[in-house]
Amino acid sequence: MRVRPASLKVRALQWLAQREHSPQELRRKLLRLLPQGSADEGGADGYPAPKADATSDVSPLSAEAEVDALLAWLTAQGYLSTDRFVESRINARQSRFGNLHIRHELRQHGLQLDAPARQALQASEAQRALAVWQRKFGQAAQDARQRLQQLRFLAGRGFSADVARRVVAAAGATAAQTDELTGLDDPDDAQSD
16 A cells, blocks of 8 residues: 655655656656556556545545646746746757757657747757767768768767768768878878878
């Protein structure tokens, strides 16, 4: 038998003090604190709905209503903010991931990017992809297999195919220009010296 926490509000404030949460995520966590029903009884969000047991005076409907009321209070008081959550998620992810990954993660929380944030991410995606590529690879691909590996890596990080192609091509073009400037356009010529 699970013991009901002394206060859902205290627990919610503790979680929000640690980091920003989306309303959907916080609701799911709070419902898990309440007495649970059997695994085959699903709630509206896909998680088991709270169920009152013989020792609890909380019905599933009143538990959900209590959590929803708490979320409304947290939002009204400014403790829970979808804008802050989106901003914190973007700041935490933009140095390692592309726009597709960030948008997908926000969709999992039931949120979307607003137009200015979407434009800012779009404008910086090529620079971010180049920085990620440099940290991982640092040098141009030597053959088609390595180019594909680099493209797959950037695509796996959520960068668009177009941006990934431009980054890998620019790295190859830069390497070719450097080789021309140093007289090393053919590696076989360099080894024969």
